[in-house]
Amino acid sequence: MFDNDNGVLRRNVLKTVGGSVATVGATGLAGADPGDTVEVNVGFSSERGRQQALDAASDVVRVFNSLDIVTAKMPKQAATALEQNPNIRYVEENGTMEALAQTLPWGIDRVDAEVAHANGETGKGADIAIIDTGIDSDHPDLKNNLGKGKAFVSCGNGGFTGNCRFYGNNNTCRKPWDDDNDHGTHCAGIADARDNSKGVVGVSTKATLHAVKVLDCAGSGTYSDIAAGIEYTANQGWDVGSMSLGGDSGSQALQDAVEYAQNNGVLLVAAAGNAGPCTDCVKYPAKYAEVMAVSSTNDNDNLSDFSSQGPEIEIAAPGSNIYSTVPGGYDTFSGTSMACPHVAGAGGQLMANGYDNAGARSQLKQTAESINLSANESGSGLLDAAAALGLDSSDST
Template sequence: MLGNDNGVSRRNILKLAGASVATAAGSGLAAAKPGDTVEVNIGFSSERGRSLALDAADHVVRDFDSLNIVTLRAAKQAVTALDKNPNIRYVEENGQMHALAQTLDWGQDRIDSEVAHANGETGAGADIAIIDTGIDDDHPDLSANIGSGKSFVACSTKGGCRYGAKPANNTCNYSWTDDNDHGTHCAGIADAVDNSQGVVGASTDATLHAVKVLDKCGSGSFSDITAGVEYVADQGWDVGSMSLGASSGSSALRDACQYAVNNGVFLVGAAGNSGPCTDCVGYPAAYPEVMAVSSTNSSDGLSSFSSQGPEVDIAAPGTDIYSSVANGTYDTFSGTSMATPHVAGVAGLLMANGYTNTEARNQLASTAEDIGLGSNESGAGLLDAAAALGLDSSDST
């Protein structure tokens, strides 16, 4: 729920949780016997050096004309001798680097998203609208899934914001480009591509739509948001994810929510970050048309900031969630804002299988896991993607 997320956990960009680029170590070359064939990169400083390197080669793998480098295979004793020649800048083993690992965030693991993916459930064919600050249109984890966008507020990264909010370091390629980070973070949780880098979403192959109703400072009027919800309904999209809210409601926005649900949209909203509190669910999540989501931590407890109340329908992970942010990077945020797109992504999986919005909502509630929290805290329980799809949570192969 934007507006109350300030001050909660926000970790360093590109925090990779141990994933790193492997160094091209020289242990293979060092361990080789003199007559063994090794593959090396040789940097030379003159044509004489280049000739010496090529003369030593059993096989030339690649010749970098512009860089004064050749990659070749040769006997170890031949390349070792080259390393002492003044025309040779260096001889190094042609080691390997590895792609940065893709992270399965604890939240996705907790709701068994990976079980759904392993069983071919990717959300292909579903349309998920992120009603938020926009989406980073060229983020490597999102761009393949982005369908279209619409903006009801201006995209701008110039100037500051009141209350300490900071615009994202991004370029407004489109009017709906994310200039804040928040919408991109939510989009990654809902539907980041399974591409061996960055993060993976609850859904991985649904079509994402950026409906920008919040500006660079994370603010939007009731009218802006109402227009966004109406627009989603008029497009015939399946899911509208709203990680936004206020302590008071709006009749106009309530009308739009009713209109959207009547037109087949599954609406999900953040319960709010006013906790610890009771009976404090914000709007639009408090409307009966919207599935209200509270937040849990990695210990299955209610997040300290999560709002509670009888309007809460379901809980999902929301503390320290690692996902995409603007400018093609990643960060860790906390909030019911982060819990909400978990539900949106799983709803996308269901609606890709032909569920209506009402059926998807009922299925999510009826298959939620009891984690011992009260209904005022977690509604029907914790979101369970595998159970919602009728899958065995142990079947992830």
């Protein structure tokens, strides 16, 4: 469970998804008997299809606000019947994705974010959603940057017992979207920790962070949870969605959500995955064309040996041995999970300056630094936050 290129603990190593349903008493779709209860995402094409999906449900888990999707529990035979219904676009098992593994703000220096800070580029005015395990609502490096939050999974009630973080004397979370895992807070600090002369500093420093909690304390969330978090981010009109999560299998519901968010102006950035060394193993949702896939480098500008590679990679960023915030303090993690929020923070800076999501994505790639890695490994190159903002790396005073 603990492994990376430099011996630092990488928690919540990426797990294969698609073979289990994260609901007690529900059975995986493929192996279920006709009468077994399964949890599925149903994409419908008409109001009649929506009602037919609801009628088939023994328990409705979620009805999306803007997407034509219902998540429900039902007998397998009912799900199979819906697959043949002309009013239904798809029926898929509501599988799970996991927080991609974790690791000094050497990365902030390497992408020249401190040059941006010295020139007044703080990301103020941008909204960055951390779509993850939540954010510590009381961390001194983050709390002044926190905006809204929303939880799509329960805080303090995750997939394993005894390892959730609890807040207060009554073992309850301060906010529904608090981080009971570490992962989301670590990513939030990389993207946007305050420049307050203590702790760490982020790529952006004054953007507004929003905690969109789609992963529980075990670092696990269903396709539906994650899709709902992406839909919520888009409906809030926020600029950037940072997703340090993924899995081996795609989901039509998830793809619907990323298409919706991209079409509604969100710059979606995702960790490529930690399946390396490999040549074609980028995880979902990073694999989707609407999402900017980020690989990981170490402090020698080499590809981190855990980093996934593939033709979907658009940019690389520091991901090995990254020091950042965790609930109650700081820690060092490694993973493409750490690379992703470097790019999200830089994207926030650009969008604070008036770029739209497509323009920011293009500018990040056009100004990336060549570090002699193949396109399969680093896409356009290594993130250069200063260059993206039109600054020279010597402009630090």
